[in-house]
Amino acid sequence: MAAEGFGGLAGKRIVLTGATRGIGRACALRLARGGAAVLGVARDAKALASLAMEAKSFAGRIFGHSCDVTRPESMPALAEAAEKRLGAVDALVNNAGAAVFGEIGVLSPEDFDATLAVCLKAPYLVTRSLVPLMEGTGGDVINISSIAAVDGFPGAAAYCAAKAGLEGMSRALVEELRPKGIRVTVLRPGATATRMWEAIPGEYDMDKMIPPEAVAESLEHLLTQSRRAWTETLVLYPPDGKV
Numbered sequence: 001m002a003a004e005g006f007g008g009l010a011g012k013r014i015v016l017t018g019a020t021r022g023i024g025r026a027c028a029l030r031l032a033r034g035g036a037a038v039l040g041v042a043r044d045a046k047a048l049a050s051l052a053m054e055a056k057s058f059a060g061r062i063f064g065h066s067c068d069v070t071r072p073e074s075m076p077a078l079a080e081a082a083e084k085r086l087g088a089v090d091a092l093v094n095n096a097g098a099a100v101f102g103e104i105g106v107l108s109p110e111d112f113d114a115t116l117a118v119c120l121k122a123p124y125l126v127t128r129s130l131v132p133l134m135e136g137t138g139g140d141v142i143n144i145s146s147i148a149a150v151d152g153f154p155g156a157a158a159y160c161a162a163k164a165g166l167e168g169m170s171r172a173l174v175e176e177l178r179p180k181g182i183r184v185t186v187l188r189p190g191a192t193a194t195r196m197w198e199a200i201p202g203e204y205d206m207d208k209m210i211p212p213e214a215v216a217e218s219l220e221h222l223l224t225q226s227r228r229a230w231t232e233t234l235v236l237y238p239p240d241g242k243v
């Protein structure tokens, strides 16, 4: 992709984790509508196939790769799929996320580990596997964080820790990958209307949350921003304020 000036999405080769639902699905469809080729990654192979079919209906290109991004042994096949389907990688979007919520005495060590595995360890694993395919592309790594990285929520100790960790890792990678011409950006949404809320105790008004399509719009902005500037962190809130 062009190292200077403005570039659109057309022709960009993008790996996006967590593509089957919520924010990831909206992003995959928006990127494909803009002409990008997307390798969508998630565990649910059927949902990936239906996503790819939906893209075909508007001549978009979404390829599915089913894997568990928390597992180091999944990484060689993921890198192979990226190389086979896309050649090189212009952008990696670390979006896959899941969390177990509960007060500290209830949250088990296994729940804590599982939350950190998908929200923090997976972006580490996927990024280290794909950076070799990004060198020389002037590429982007976008890490989908959450306002939980900076705001505390009761019952969300593991999730807040994982997202704060993700932002810390992102700051290190900003400096580490800068010499390779790779921009690292944190996209930090507030409450977004997705199925993730099914795991969160309480009642919520989904209508007051950010629609996943609006997060996708911001992702497109980041991926098409002139390389003469760099948004390190983009924070999104619902228009009526925090939910």
Ligand SMILES: NC(=O)c1ccc[n+]([C@@H]2O[C@H](COP(=O)([O-])OP(=O)(O)OC[C@H]3O[C@@H](n4cnc5c(N)ncnc54)[C@H](OP(=O)(O)O)[C@@H]3O)[C@@H](O)[C@H]2O)c1
Pocket: 017, 018, 019, 020, 021, 022, 023, 024, 041, 042, 043, 044, 045, 047, 067, 068, 069, 070, 094, 095, 096, 097, 098, 118, 119, 144, 145, 146, 147, 188, 189, 190, 191, 192, 193, 194, 195, 196, 197
């Ligand atoms: N919803 C919100 O309010 C909100 C706000 C701020 C940030 N976020 C962040 O946005 C991201 C997307 O969340 P969402 O709300 O769209 O959640 P979601 O609707 O529950 O979707 C989560 C996605 O992650 C995938 N995934 C989960 N575990 C995985 C694993 N081990 N390996 C591969 N894929 C996995 C799921 O696919 P499979 O089940 O098919 O694997 C699914 O596609 C997350 O990082 C989340 O923390 C969400």
